[in-house]
Structures are given as C-alpha cells and as structure tokens.
Amino acid sequence: MQKAEPEISPALAAATKVQTVTVSPDENGMRVDRFFEARFPGLSFSHIQRIVRKGEVRVDGKRAETKSRLEAGQQIRIPPLQLAAPRLREDSPQVLKDREYLRSITLAEDDDVLVLNKPMGLAVQGGSGTTRHVDGLLEALRGPGVDAQRPRLVHRLDKDTAGCLLIAKTRFAAAALAKTFRTRSARKIYWALVAGVPKPRQGRISTYLAKQEMEEDSFMRVAQHGERDAVHAVTYYAVVETSAQKLAWVSLKPVTGRTHQLRAHMAHIGNPIVGDPKYFNIENWELPGGIQNKLHLLARRIVVPHPRGGTIDVSAPLPPHMQQSWNLLGLEADRFDPIVDAPDED
Numbered sequence: 001m002q003k004a005e006p007e008i009s010p011a012l013a014a015a016t017k018v019q020t021v022t023v024s025p026d027e028n029g030m031r032v033d034r035f036f037e038a039r040f041p042g043l044s045f046s047h048i049q050r051i052v053r054k055g056e057v058r059v060d061g062k063r064a065e066t067k068s069r070l071e072a073g074q075q076i077r078i079p080p081l082q083l084a085a086p087r088l089r090e091d092s093p094q095v096l097k098d099r100e101y102l103r104s105i106t107l108a109e110d111d112d113v114l115v116l117n118k119p120m121g122l123a124v125q126g127g128s129g130t131t132r133h134v135d136g137l138l139e140a141l142r143g144p145g146v147d148a149q150r151p152r153l154v155h156r157l158d159k160d161t162a163g164c165l166l167i168a169k170t171r172f173a174a175a176a177l178a179k180t181f182r183t184r185s186a187r188k189i190y191w192a193l194v195a196g197v198p199k200p201r202q203g204r205i206s207t208y209l210a211k212q213e214m215e216e217d218s219f220m221r222v223a224q225h226g227e228r229d230a231v232h233a234v235t236y237y238a239v240v241e242t243s244a245q246k247l248a249w250v251s252l253k254p255v256t257g258r259t260h261q262l263r264a265h266m267a268h269i270g271n272p273i274v275g276d277p278k279y280f281n282i283e284n285w286e287l288p289g290g291i292q293n294k295l296h297l298l299a300r301r302i303v304v305p306h307p308r309g310g311t312i313d314v315s316a317p318l319p320p321h322m323q324q325s326w327n328l329l330g331l332e333a334d335r336f337d338p339i340v341d342a343p344d345e346d
Contacts, residue, residue: 004083005027009087014132017080017101018077018078018079018080019077019078020075020076020077020078021039021075021076021078022073022074022076023035023070023071023072023073023074023075023076024072025072026171026175027070027072028070028071028072029069029070029071029175029178029179030069030070030175030178031066031067031068031069031070031178032052032057032059032064032065032066032067032068032070033045033048033049033052033066033067034152034174034178035070037152038046038152038171040081041142041150042274043081044126045125045126047081048066048124048139050176050315051079051081052064052066054066056077056079057076057077057078057079058076058077059074059075059076059077060074060075061075061077064076084242087242091278095139095140096140098137098139098140098341099140099141101137102116102137102138102140102141104210105117105118105119107164107314107315107316108309108312108314110174111169111170112121112168112169112170112172112306112307112308113166113167113168113169113177113307114166114168114169115163115164115165115166115167115302115312115314116134116149116161116164116165116167117162117163117165117316118157118161118163118165118299119162119319120160120161120162120220120295120319120321121159121160122134122159123159124153124156124157124165125153125156125160126221133230134153134165134167135153135212138150138151138152138167139152140171148164148167148213148264149170149171150170151167151168151169152167152174153165153167153168154166154167154168154174154177154178154181155186155257157299158260158263158297160294160297161190161295161297161298162297162298162299162316162319162322163190163297163298163299163316163319164188164299164300164301164302164314164315164316165299166302166304166312168307172307173307175308177304177307177311180304180305181257181304184255184256184257185304185305186302186303186304187253187301187302187303187304188234188253188254188257188299188301188302188303189251189252189253189300189302189303189337189339189340190248190251190252190253190254190262190297190298190300191240191250191251191252191297191298191300191318191322192250192252192262192266192273192274192296192297192298193247193249193250193273193274193296193322193325194247194248194250194266194271194272194273194274194323195246195247195271195272195274195280195282195285196245196248196270196271197239197242197245197248198237198239198244198248198250198266198269198270198271201238201239202234202237202238202239202338202342203236203237204234204236204237205233205234205235205236205237205265205268205269206224206232206233206234206235207222207223207232207233207265207268208222208224208225208227208230208232208233209221209222209223209230209231209233209258209259209260209261209264210223210227210228210229210230210231210233211259217220217278219260219264219279219318220258220259220260220261220263220264220277221264222264222268223263231256231258232256232259233254233256233258233261233264233265234254234255234256234286235252235253235254235256235261235262236254236255236339236342237250237251237252237253237254237265237266237339238250238251238337238338238339238342239251239338240335240336240337240338241331241332241335243329243330243331246288247274247329248271249287249326249331250266250271250335251300251338251339252266252339253339255344260278260279262297263276263278263279263297264279266279266339267279267280267281273295273296273297274287274291274295274296274325275287275292275293275294275295275296275321276295276297277295288328288329290324290325290328291324291325291327292321292324292325296321296322296325298316298318298319298322299316300315300316301313301314301315301316302314317333318333
C-alpha cells in the first residue's frame with residue numbers, strides 16, 4: 001500500500017504571495033503572533049518574529065508588534081510566508097516518541113486544556129539554536145486532518161524554570177485563557193531556594209523593570225518610573241522555612257507576569273535564587289555541599305478559571321535537583337505554604 005504524503009496546512013501552502021485578511025470575531029483580542037500560529041499552523045516561531053520585526057506585517061496600514069492585540073474587522077497585511085516542512089505522519093516514529101514524552105510529563109488533561117510538568121532545561125519556544133521545545137513537541141498532539149486544531153501555549157516559563165505549564169487544546173480554550181491571563185485572573189505560585197533569609201519574612205516587591213541588552217545576552221534590570229520601555233512588576237513573597245539562616249525556601253506569587261520577574265526581584269532585595277546564572281549577584285558565595293548549581297525555581301501551582309466553568313487547580317512536584325536540595329536541607333515539601341493568604345491584586 002502506498003503511504004500518504006505528509007500534509008501541509010492549505011492556508012500556509014497558499015500564502016506564498018502578499019495577502020490581506022480580515023480579523024474575525026473569534027480572533028478579537030488575539031495577539032499578533034498567536035494570530036499567525038492559528039491561521040498558519042506549521043509556521044515557525046522564528047519566522048513570525050522576523051516578519052513582524054522587519055515591519056512586513058501591517059495592521060490597518062501600521063506596523064505591528066508581536067504582542068499587539070487585534071480587533072475584529074482590522075485588515076492585516078501578510079507578506080509571503082515560508083512553507084513549513086511537511087507534517088510527519090501521525091504514526092511516524094518521531095511523532096509517537098514526542099507524544100509518549102508529552103504524556104509522561106502531563107499533570108492534568110481534559111478536552112480543552114492540558115497542564116504539563118515542564119522539566120528544567122526544556123525551552124517553551126524555539127529561538128536561536130533551539131530545536132527542541134514544548135511548542136514544537138505539541139505538534140505531536142494535533143489530531144488527524146489538515147484542519148485539525150493544534151494545542152497552543154497560553155503563557156511561558158523560562159527554559160530553566162520547572163513546573164506547571166498550561167496548554168490550550170482548542171481555539172475556544174486559547175481565546176478564553178488568553179483573556180484570563182490578560183486580566184490577571186490566573187493565580188500562579190512559585191517555589192524557590194534563595195541565598196539568605198528575606199527581611200521581612202513576608203512582603204511585597206514593587207519595581208519597574210526594563211530590558212538591558214548585552215553583547216550576546218539580555219537581562220531585566222530595575223528601572224525608574226517613566227523610563228522608556230520600563231514596565232511595572234509586583235511580586236508577593238513569603239518565607240516557608242530556612243536552613244541555618246544561609247538559605248531560605250521562599251514561596252512567590254507574581255501579580256504581574258514580566259520576563260524574569262521573580263529572578264530579578266529576588267536579586268533586587270538581596271536574596272537571589274540559588275543556581276541562577278543571570279541574576280545571582282553575591283560575590284564569594286559558596287554553594288552548600290551536595291546542592292547542584294542549577295536554577296532552583298519551580299512553577300509550583302496554577303489556579304485559573306476553566307474555559308467551560310469550574311476551576312483548573314494543578315500543582316507540580318519538585319524537580320529532581322530541587323528535591324535533592326530539599327532532602328539535604330531537611331525541608332519538608334508538604335509544609336503549609338503561607339503565600340496562599342497573600343493578596344491577589346496590587
């Protein structure tokens with residue numbers, strides 16, 4: 001029997017010339033990058049970033065940004081798009097392997113949503129030199145047929161942050177969850193191991209953050225109100241337990257969701273997260289014996305309204321390197337977490 005050829009999205013296959021499309025009511029409020037992912041399944045993340053950055057994407061005649069929100073009825077100029085590699089067959093060894101891997105890190109799932117226990121070191125999206133990432137793996141969960149819906153990301157975690165990553169399995173769920181995150185209705189709790197003990201032991205960190213570009217890297221620095229591109233960031237924290245006053249297990253609740261917010265905020269108050277290669281700033285600080293020099297930050301719990309009613313409430317276990325540290329320090333992961341009583345708003 002002759003095997004069927006791998007399928008390419010008809011929309012993507014036809015998009016080899018400049019075209020103008022109208023934002024539909026279902027796409028109202030959708031980010032520009034999410035619009036491209038939904039309209040043109042298989043289009044690479046890096047290609048979307050590139051055409052937007054170069055000004056080739058126009059919304060009602062004006063340059064667009066990847067994070068810009070669209071409104072129903074707007075006209076979008078779409079430049080010629082690069083054809084994606086043909087989709088692999090559903091029963092191909094690679095697809096089966098990726099599907100099995102995703103199942104092995106699944107914490108919860110229903111018809112609309114999926115919560116993954118993202119391991120440390122696995123990128124959420126592609127970028128320069130990154131070929132294996134969650135966004136690419138999700139292709140293995142697409143159903144049969146060229147128009148099958150592909151699970152999509154609704155928020156992000158840093159590559160070295162482990163824990164709860166929420167995925168939308170349908171366009172309906174993606175739109176509903178995007179609104180939830182936009183209105184800060186999502187409640188996220190993180191656990192971290194930090195140097196020293198924060199004072200006071202429970203508090204609120206409020207700063208402005210701005211991106212600082214380096215030669216081959218970038219980081220978020222504390223900025224002044226009114227600085228160009230500076231964004232407000234608010235984090236609640238609470239010390240759960242300490243170890244000889246040298247280390248503290250801290251629970252964190254971000255009110256805003258800025259890039260590297262928790263890492264920059266803990267460094268700002270003098271208690272950087274253990275193993276953070278970018279923000280750990282204490283000179284001559286020695287890592288306690290047996291503790292691995294890896295980022296000790298876990299997206300512990302996510303609580304959000306379910307798109308069809310009810311609540312999604314999922315917790316992730318400590319990743320192996322953090323569990324090892326907890327064992328060495330005699331910390332009990334089932335202790336009461338004081339951050340649950342922290343305010344939800346800033």
